[in-house]
Amino acid sequence: MSKQTLIPIGPYHPLQEEPELFKLYCDGEIVKDVKWETGYNHRGIEKLAEQKSYDEVFFLVERICGICSTSHPFAFATSVEEIVGVEITNRAKYIRTIIGELERIHSHLLWVGLAGHFLGYNTLFMWAWKYREPVLDLFEMIAGNRNNYAMFKVGGVRRDIENQKIPAIEKVLSLVKKKTDLLVGAVMDDPVFHARTKGVGVLTRQDILDFAAVGPTARASGVDIDVRRDDPYAAYPLVNWKVITAKAGDVFAKAEVRLLEMYESVFIIEQCLSGLKKEKEGDVEVKIKHIPEGFGTGHTEAPRGEVFHFVLSDGSNSPARHKIRAPSYTNIATFKKSCVGQSISDATISLAAVDPCYCCTERLAVAIDRQSGNRIMNAKEIISHSASITNKLLQHE
Amino acid sequence: MGTNLFYFLVYPGFLFMAVIGGLLSWFDRKITARVQFRKGPPLLQPFYDFFKLLLVKETILPARGAKGLFLSAPVFAVFGATMAGVFILLPLLNITSGFHGDLIVIFYLLTIPSLTYVMGALSSGNPLAAVGASREMKLILSYELTFLLVMVGIIIKSGQSIDLYQIIHAQQTGVPFIGSFSGVLLFIVAIFCLQAKLAMVPFDMPEAETEIAGGIFIEYSGTPYAMIKLSKYILLFILPAFIMVILMNGTKLEGINILWAVLKLVAVVLLLTLIRNTNPRVKIKQAIRFFFVWMNLLAIIAIVLAIFGL
Numbered sequence: 097m098s099k100q101t102l103i104p105i106g107p108y109h110p111l112q113e114e115p116e117l118f119k120l121y122c123d124g125e126i127v128k129d130v131k132w133e134t135g136y137n138h139r140g141i142e143k144l145a146e147q148k149s150y151d152e153v154f155f156l157v158e159r160i161c162g163i164c165s166t167s168h169p170f171a172f173a174t175s176v177e178e179i180v181g182v183e184i185t186n187r188a189k190y191i192r193t194i195i196g197e198l199e200r201i202h203s204h205l206l207w208v209g210l211a212g213h214f215l216g217y218n219t220l221f222m223w224a225w226k227y228r229e230p231v232l233d234l235f236e237m238i239a240g241n242r243n244n245y246a247m248f249k250v251g252g253v254r255r256d257i258e259n260q261k262i263p264a265i266e267k268v269l270s271l272v273k274k275k276t277d278l279l280v281g282a283v284m285d286d287p288v289f290h291a292r293t294k295g296v297g298v299l300t301r302q303d304i305l306d307f308a309a310v311g312p313t314a315r316a317s318g319v320d321i322d323v324r325r326d327d328p329y330a331a332y333p334l335v336n337w338k339v340i341t342a343k344a345g346d347v348f349a350k351a352e353v354r355l356l357e358m359y360e361s362v363f364i365i366e367q368c369l370s371g372l373k374k375e376k377e378g379d380v381e382v383k384i385k386h387i388p389e390g391f392g393t394g395h396t397e398a399p400r401g402e403v404f405h406f407v408l409s410d411g412s413n414s415p416a417r418h419k420i421r422a423p424s425y426t427n428i429a430t431f432k433k434s435c436v437g438q439s440i441s442d443a444t445i446s447l448a449a450v451d452p453c454y455c456c457t458e459r460l461a462v463a464i465d466r467q468s469g470n471r472i473m474n475a476k477e478i479i480s481h482s483a484s485i486t487n488k489l490l491q492h493e
Numbered sequence: 494m495g496t497n498l499f500y501f502l503v504y505p506g507f508l509f510m511a512v513i514g515g516l517l518s519w520f521d522r523k524i525t526a527r528v529q530f531r532k533g534p535p536l537l538q539p540f541y542d543f544f545k546l547l548l549v550k551e552t553i554l555p556a557r558g559a560k561g562l563f564l565s566a567p568v569f570a571v572f573g574a575t576m577a578g579v580f581i582l583l584p585l586l587n588i589t590s591g592f593h594g595d596l597i598v599i600f601y602l603l604t605i606p607s608l609t610y611v612m613g614a615l616s617s618g619n620p621l622a623a624v625g626a627s628r629e630m631k632l633i634l635s636y637e638l639t640f641l642l643v644m645v646g647i648i649i650k651s652g653q654s655i656d657l658y659q660i661i662h663a664q665q666t667g668v669p670f671i672g673s674f675s676g677v678l679l680f681i682v683a684i685f686c687l688q689a690k691l692a693m694v695p696f697d698m699p700e701a702e703t704e705i706a707g708g709i710f711i712e713y714s715g716t717p718y719a720m721i722k723l724s725k726y727i728l729l730f731i732l733p734a735f736i737m738v739i740l741m742n743g744t745k746l747e748g749i750n751i752l753w754a755v756l757k758l759v760a761v762v763l764l765l766t767l768i769r770n771t772n773p774r775v776k777i778k779q780a781i782r783f784f785f786v787w788m789n790l791l792a793i794i795a796i797v798l799a800i801f802g803l
Contacts, residue, residue: 101620103705111703125624125777214703216694216774222529288695288772291779440624441776444704 100128103440107136111214111444118431118447125439130431145418150176150250150387153415157405158244160422163206166199167398168420169248171405174329174394176250179409182382186331187375188252190368193331194265195238195247196396197361197368201272202231203399204354204361207451208279211351214448215292220282227275230268237261237486252381259377262369264489269362276358283351293348297434297446300345307429311401313450316353317345323397335367347449354451387413398423400451424452500589505582507575514726515539517762521729524766539726543719552715559616566613567713567720573605574724578731581657585738587746590658597655599735600644606724607633607690610699613717614709625708628777629692629699635784636689636696639682642792646679647739649799661743669742675798680740682792684764687732689780691725693769698777733761 106117115136121129141160145153157168170192177184184192205228212220232242238257239245247253257265283289299309304317314321322339324332340356342349389411395404401423408417427450435443500506518539526533554560580599584591607629614626650670651660670676689696700708713721737743737757744754775783 101623103620103624110706122624124627212773216697216701216703217772218525218694219529219770220773222531226530286773288775291775292773439776439778441698441701441704441774 099123103127105444105447107133111448114452116452120435120440120443122440125441127435127438127440127443130435130443132428132431134425134428142418142420145415147414149413150415153418154248155244155246157420158246160420162243163203164199164398164400164403165244166195166247167396167403168405168422170196170330170396171394171403172407172418173248173250174396175392175405175407176387176394176409178392178394179387179390179407180250180384182251182384184252184382185375185379186334187256187372187377188380188382189331189334190372190375191253191257191380192248193335194257194365194368194372195235195245195253196330197364198231198234200361200399201358202228202235203451204358205231205279207354207399208283208351210451211347211445211448214445215289217289220279223282224279227272227279230271233485233489234265234268236482237264237489240482249381250387251384256378256380257372259373261490262372265369266366268489269365273359273362276355276362280355283355290348292441293351293445294344294346296347296442297438297449298344298346299430299434303430303433304345307426307433309401309427309430309450310423311398311427312350312353312357313401313427313430315339315341316349318343321402323395323402327395329394329396331368331371332364334371335364337364347445350449387411400424401427424450428452500583501575501579505586505588506579507571510575510578510582510727510730511723514723514728514730515543517729517733517758518726520759520762521766524763525770528767528770539722543722543726546714546719546722547716550715550718552717553712555617555619555712558618558712562616563613563712564717566609566616567717567724569612570606570609570724571720571727573602573609574727574731577602577605578727578734581731581735581738584657584661585734585743587744591656594655595657596644596648596660596739599657600641603690603732603735604633604637606728610709610721613713613721614711617712619712621705621707622709622711624705625699625701625711628701629709631777631781632689632692632696632699635781636686636788639784639788639792640686640690642789642796643679643683643686643739646675646792646796646799649796650675650679657738660739664742665745669740671740671742673798674803675795676740678791678795678798680736682788682795683736683740684761684768685784685788687736688765688768689784690732691728691765693765695769695772695775696780697774698780701774729762730758733758733765736761 100121100123103120103122104117105111105120107115117133117136119131120127141156145156148156153172154169157172158165160168205224209221209224209228212218212224235245236242238261239247239255247255299313299317301318304314304319310321318341320339320341325339337360340353340360342353387409389409391406391408393404393406395402403423404421406417406419407415410416430450431447434446434449438446502508519534519536522538523533555563577599580591580595580602583589611626611629614622614629647660647670648655651663654660654663664670671680692699700710705711710718710721741757744750746754
């Protein structure tokens with residue numbers, strides 16, 4: 097038996113910014129076995145949710161993940177509304193869908209950049225993140241925050257998207273579409289990128305079914321699942337779009353699925369915006385006085401796959417039980433198939449290909465000028481800076 | 494003796510190369526930043542980095558490593574790079590005419606930094622460094638043959654001369670070697686060899702930050718790491734300078750020609766930087782195949798063309 101070396105990826109490693117430990121047992125460059133440890137970042141969110149009122153839980157579940165921060169409130173709102181048995185207004189549905197799809201765009205852009213970074217292609221990394229920035233600015237205009245938008249509540253949304261803001265959103269969308277073309281070109285036409293990702297980390301259809309993988313990971317292997325279509329919620333039944341799938345199941349197919357999904361997201365948002373114009377402004381909320389006893393489930397398609405929430409209500413103002421299943425948890429199990437037998441170089445990009453959720457959404461808040469040493473950005477200046485970005489977006493109507 | 498020591502330590506040796514290398518490193522980083530829509534570092538950033546590592550940061554030694562070898566490897570790397578640099582720059586800057594057969598000596602000296610990196614990595618006892626070292630060794634084995642073929646091509650083109658001075662002289666009296674068809678092929682091959690020697694993307698797999706977290710240099714910190722950085726700065730200067738000698742006409746240090754010399758140097762570094770910013774990292778297997786099959790083929794075609802005087 098040959099001697100195996102343990103190559104640790106994590107708990108702190110440039111590949112995985114989040115604390116997770118992957119133990120690659122290698123024979124030379126070839127990965128023979130992989131084991132992983134998660135749970136370094138356990139926060140007890142399900143238990144915490146039982147101590148908070150329904151309105152507060154939204155802010156809590158939003159912080160499960162910084163990148164897909166809307167998918168959790170989305171699923172939670174759906175499950176609580178199932179308990180109450182209330183149908184929200186069309187305008188609220190459209191707004192929820194817009195937020196969800198904008199989030200998918202920025203999350204996929206983030207992944208494309210990171211995939212480039214993991215392959216040593218830092219130019220792609222910086223470019224993708226530069227073009228992600230207008231989407232975040234858009235969020236700032238709509239919700240006041242770049243991440244953790246705090247848009248959802250039981251019975252609707254907290255803020256309306258006023259009709260006068262729609263042209264600014266449309267403008268950013270056309271920019272995103274143009275820049276996606278550019279990134280698709282950079283990824284799909286680069287022979288070295290092909291050489292690095294084609295046939296790497298292959299997951300067959302059977303593997304996906306065995307491990308119950310979800311989202312783009314499953315769709316890239318030809319498993320045609322998407323909660324948005326299979327169990328429609330919010331405004332998805334009201335708009336036209338198609339589920340993107342690929343056959344190969346390798347890293348390249350996953351990149352392809354994500355890039356093409358961005359076009360679909362843009363398409364969905366455009367239809368939602370035209371739908372929004374027909375609805376009455378300000379009609380975004382159904383007042384709910386009391387959550388009755390019972391249970392409800394809600395699942396939404398997050399950028400990484402299906403998010404599932406189960407809420408049990410005992411008639412009080414906080415959930416009696418709240419169960420969450422996030423997509424990365426099932427997707428990570430596929431590493432057992434996708435990494436074993438590959439070289440270390442291939443294994444790392446296979447690890448990254450399922451887009452395990454990172455919580456790296458910190459934002460610069462303080463700026464000190466070294467020369468004069470006196471300029472520190474305070475809360476007031478940050479707010480005025482934020483307002484100026486929003487104004488800039490609104491001006492070019 | 495005194496003159497030689499001056500050559501080695503000050504001009505065109507250690508000090509001169511370190512300063513120019515640092516400036517070129519800044520240029521590389523600045524161009525990279527501009528390509529990526531970033532602002533980029535200030536002019537003296539490479540020197541700040543170096544002195545911070547040298548004077549401020551603590552040096553941590555691996556508990557289970559071979560400490561002597563671990564610490565001496567970076568010193569050897571700097572010495573090897575400096576020695577090669579002196580032999581390249583003396584004829585290039587028209588200071589002395591070098592000695593008979595210095596091309597061969599330089600070829601050997603240029604492999605020393607890479608070999609010492611491997612030594613240092615293996616003596617650190619870190620599994621990630623071991624992976625990096627094995628990659629670096631495979632990389633050396635793949636590009637050295639190709640680099641040797643480039644030398645053969647140059648020797649044939651210069652009329653069986655193995656002196657740098659003669660090679661420069663042959664170009665300055667006739668046409669620069671890059672002005673011919675075989676010269677262009679040799680230039681392409683040499684650029685990729687340089688990319689691998691400098692461990693830049695697409696051939697940075699020995700360091701591969703996102704795979705093996707710095708690989709061969711993972712255990713280095715403080716002063717030894719400053720030495721490694723220094724050897725990298727020096728290599729970033731002398732390898733493009735070597736290309737100038739063997740393919741691009743050398744330099745004449747008078748009047749407008751000084752500007753030409755600087756432009757040629759900067760152009761080569763710019764080319765390296767742009768290649769590194771427009772490609773993902775390849776796998777070590779792919780790199781070996783790239784050099785063994787394609788680059789060797791190209792080099793051999795160039796040699797055949799050179800024999801027929803094209």
